[in-house]
Each structure stands twice: as C-alpha cells, then as structure tokens.
Amino acid sequence: MRFQLTEDQRALKAGMRELLERRFGAAELRAATVDEPRLDRALWRELGEAGFFALCVPEADGGVGLGLPEAVLAFEEAGRALLPGPLIATHLAAGTVPGAAGGETIVTAVDAGLVEWLAQADVILGDTAGAVPLRSMDPLTPLHRVVDKGEANPLAVLLTAAEQLGTATRACELAVQHARTREQFGQPIGAFQAVKHLCADMLVRAETARVAVYAAAVTSAPADIAAARLLADEAAVRGARDCLQVHGGMGFTWECEVHLHLKRAWVRAQRGGGNTESEELLAADLVA
Amino acid sequence: MDLAYTPEEEDFRARLRQWLGEVLPKLPPAPDPSDWPGRRAYDLGWQRMLHDAGYADVHWDASPTTRLIYLEETERAGAPYVGANFVGLLHAGPTIAAEGTPEQRARWLPPILRGEEVWCQGFSEPGAGSDLAALRTRARREGDDYVVSGSKIWTSHAEVADWCELLVRTDPSAPRHRGITWLAMSMDAPGVTVRPLRTLAGSTEFAEVFLDEVRVPVGHRVGAENDGWRVTMVTLSFERGTAFVGEVVACRRVLRELASEARKNGRWDDPVLRRRLGRLNAEFRALRRLTQWNVSEASVSGVPGVGGSVFKLRYSHARQELYDAAADVLGPDALDLDRAWVLDRLSSLSYTIAAGTSQIQRNIVAERILGLPKGR
DSSP: OOOSOOHHHHHHHHHHHHHHHHHSSHHHHHHHOSSSOOOOHHHHHHHHHTTTTTTTSOGGGTSOOOOHHHHHHHHHHHHHTTOOSOHHHHHHHTTTSTTTTTTSSOEEEEETTEEESTTTOSEEESOOTTOEEEOOSSTTOOEEEOSOOOOOOHHHHHHHHHHHHHHHHHHHHHHHHHHHHOEETTEEGGGSHHHHHHHHHHHHHHHHHHHHHHHHHHHOOHHHHHHHHHHHHHHHHHHHHHHHHHHHHHHTSTTSTHHHHHHHHHHHHTGGGHHHHHHHHHHHHHHO | OOOOOOHHHHHHHHHHHHHHHHHGGGSOOOOOTTOHHHHHHHHHHHHHHHHHHTOGGGGTTSOHHHHHHHHHHHHHTTOOOOGGGHIIIIIIHHHHHHHSOHHHHHHHHHHHHTTOOOEEEEOOBTTBSSOGGGOOOEEEEETTEEEEEEEEEEEETGGGOSEEEEEEESOTTSOTTSSEEEEEEETTSTTEEEEEEOOTTSSOOEEEEEEEEEEEEGGGEESSTTBHHHHHHHHHHHHHTTTTHHHHHHHHHHHHHHHHHHHHHSGGGOHHHHHHHHHHHHHHHHHHHHHHHHHHHHHHHSSOOTHHHHHHHHHHHHHHHHHHHHHHHHGGGGGOTTSTTHHHHHHHTTTTTTTSOHHHHHHHIIIIISOOOOOO
C-alpha cells in the first residue's frame, strides 16, 4: 500500500497550479469580479488544450486517459484558484458533448434545482423549463432556479469535494500568510495562541478532508464519496470563515478576496442535494 | 495513490488472521479492570503468545504497513490490547533499541518481547505536565550511582511495573531542555513509593511515584548525561506515530453497534441522531485514511513525522463525540456504569489531555507545520 501521490500525480498538480497562477491569479480574479461576470473563453480553451476537461476520456477517444485521482487533483487546484465556470459539468460531458473535451463548448447542467452559468453556457443538460435568475450571493457564479431537481451524480459530488478541498487549503494559506505578517501589540498576530489555534484547526480540517477526498477518488465507493463531501464542505466553509476572522475588519470588506472563497464554498455546499443526503447515505451504510 | 496491499502484505494479513482465529478462543477471560496483578499476568501472557508465534517485535522491526495490518487485524479479531506492555513495547523498548548500548539492549529488550517485564513512564511531574521540560526531579552523581529525589505523576501501570523510564534533572544550572537525563530505574529500588490515583472513570489507571534518595546505577543511563531531552523526543515520536490505529478500527465497530442499538430502541427514527451517526461514519472513515496516509509517508521518510499531531487532534475529539452520541442512543441507561460504552465515555475525556493536550498539539501544528511564530 502506498497512499501518497505518485511523481506523475505531483507533476500534474504542480502543472495545473502553475497554469492557473499564470492565467487566473489574484489580478484576474479581481478583474473577473464585476457586476456582469463573463467566462474567459480563451482560458477555457487553454484548459481544454492542457487536458483539463478530457483528463478521464480514454486515449482511444482522443482523451488523456487518466483516472479519477488525477481529475480530483486538477479540480483541487481549480478550487484553490477560485476558477469560475461550470467546470464539472463540462468535464463530465467531455466524450459525449462535442467540443466539451477541447474547451470550445461550455456545458452546464441542472443540479438540485439550480443551474450555474446558464446564460453563458453553450449546452445545458437537464430540464430548464421555467428557469428564473436569482441574485447570486457569489459574484462569480450566476445562478438560475429551476423546477427540475436533477439527479445527483456521485462523480460531480466528488469533484465538488475536490474543489472544496482546494478552497480549504487556500484559506489556510491566506490566513497563515496574514497571521505571520500582520503585527498588533508589537508582534505578529500569529504568535497569539487564539489566532494560532484557529490556523491549526484549519489545517487539521483540510488534511482530514484531503485524505477522505483522495481515498474516495481511489475507491469510487458511494460511502467514501459521501464522507469526502461532508468533510470537504466542512473544511472549506469553516476554513473560509476562520480565514475571514483572522483577517479581522479587512476580511469583512470586498477589498480582501476572502469573501469570494466563503461565498463559493457556500454555493458548492448546495450541490448534489446538500449535506443531508450524504449523512443519510452514511447512516444507512452503518446498518447495511 | 494506492490503497491496495502488496502480495507480501496480504500474505502477512492472512497468516495473522488464521493464527488469531486459532488462539483467541483458547485465551482465558480478561481480568476485572481493577485487578492490577491479574491484568499484568494477562497482558504478559498475551505478549508471550505473540512472542512464541513470531509476532512479538511487530512494533519494532516490521514496516509501518505491516504494523498497520497487525493493529487492524488484532483489533478486528478482538485480541487483547497491548495493555500493561504499552510503555515497554511502544516507548522504552524502541528508545533503548535506538539509543541504548549493546549491553542495555541485551539486558532490557528480550524481557519486553518475551512478556517478562513491565515498564512504566516517569516523565510528568505535578509541576510539569504539558511543560515537560519544567521537571524538577533531581539526580546527583555519587560514585557509580545517581541518587534520585523527587516525584512523578500520571505514571501508568506503576503499580505493577518492574522498570521505569525516568527523566531526571542532572544539571540544574543548565537551560531547561539541557541538563535532563534518561534513566532506567528499577521499581523495586529502596526509596520508591507508589500511590495509585483514582481516575474519574473509577480505575487506578495511573499513580503518583515518590522518589526518596533512590540509587540508580550509572550504567542504567540511556544516552549521554544531560542529553535526555533529545532521547525523549525520540520516545515521543514513537508514541504519536501509529499508536492509535487499532483504536480507530475499534471506534468504527462501536459506531456500527450504536446504529444497531438505536434501531432496536427506536432512536434510529430520530433524523437528527441518525444523521449525527452518519457524520461520525464519515469522520472515522477519514481517520482510517489519515492513518494509511501517515503510515505511507513514514514508510518513505522512516520517521512518524508531525502528521501524528494532526491525527491525534482530530481523533481525540472524534472519540469524545462518538461516546457522546452513544449516550444519546442509550438515553437514561447512559448513567448506568454497567451498560456498555458508559465507562468508555468517561475514559474518552482523557484523550484530549494525555500524550500532549489538544492545546499543545495545536501549537505543534501551528509552529512546526504552518511556521507561525512562537509566542507566549
């Protein structure tokens, strides 16, 4: 047994991080956060060329031919960078919807009574009859409410958990960075146990979520996926909240990117029917 | 990333499982928790059986993965816990193996492995719990002996121990972390007094040990004089490594039993309680994965690493949540000490304190993993 990333997996993760830092760093994130957000189609195609969408499509069908663990690592990085767009729907449509694999076609899907990026997508999976826009709390995820509840796709749930893991990791990094440099009472605030312990708990939640998400990617078992989603939602939402707390008053402003992480984490936590479904699945597993 | 075991590892698992299936039914019933001499005999007896079957040194020589399999399989089969052999097998033994002289290894290691001698730990003191380096028990050199005076507390198994891994201050003028020495002290030596402490769970799990001019031969010093802190860190890294793997397996079994009990008594119909148990299922699945992750990491690096602190923080709290949930499943029976899980609920309170409190673990995580500055 060797439950650690392989060299190839490390390289894939690092490559994805490098691409996203170059193409969607802090400046791009800020620029994208406007009243009428639009998807960057050039970046979308670049992701397609890098294999982001076709990662799990068999090589015989023109894909990269990798597995779920690799997809999870790529989505963790996308989550960490707060990359906007219906990434999961497009990824899952690669191989069936023409153009999705290469990033030319943007695909979105109905998920638990909501559709993300409906107006910007080229293809919409599911019934969008009676779609009504809502004023989305996350400025980088336009949302429509629909009647159709759709069916929760376990792979979408797992990839969402991977994105949440990315957010949890990023929130911890941002908090630690701030706690090391921001001085109050004559020393960095990270020297105070109250702040230090907030950061330590963020790391513990993120690392617990990490092993749950990675293990679910290896086994694909429904109970493992449900566990991954519960722990990753917790790590992302509480991590972003604690990160905001560590940033103090600045964290409560639009100037600081922390609110974007929290809002996205809240949006993702609604996907696939929310936590209740996963908790019930894991309860049923105990008496199976 | 791989969760599959190699053919050799699977072979080890199969042989161990078969052996456990043969010997466990023949094992005498476990003694009452308050019967310390009985527990000593029972735990040493089990260690002898492990020794005769070739499994005695699995904690020392085996690869981390083999050890993980050993802990999983023994727990799954309901085999006895390491019990009174804990300090010998998981603390003192590995420390002597790593830091002792050939004579010391020959003197102390075989009796631990053969289940002949019990060790206890003399680290903590009334004035130095989490702040271990504040210890004040003093030893002065007199000829070929150290003469030790002071007191220790939270000394597990002291009532039945033959040896004590003892930390003493040999140079009071040196900085706190220097000037400490690691000694192996015979519990039969004149001047050693043991006073059992009753825990809130009712048992005498540990004791106070008073030392009045106790003579310890210089040859029983492990490591150099005044180098005891470094030797101790070696000991503690073993403790935080994979010591809790078997317990995670046990918690997962308890969780299933709770669900089954709740189905019987109707509390399963309460969605809040049911979902809470579901969430605990997620928690203990993840804790098992965390051990597999840490074990895989240790297989590469050779040392347990700070992942142990992450695990201990999460596990100690999860264990308390598990037994709080058990209380809600039991209802009024949760006040009856004769019901299953009630004693375990009381015992679980020690997990966030023992082996470094949660607050200390958070400092370790924040300072050593996240690189936050040391503070007051």
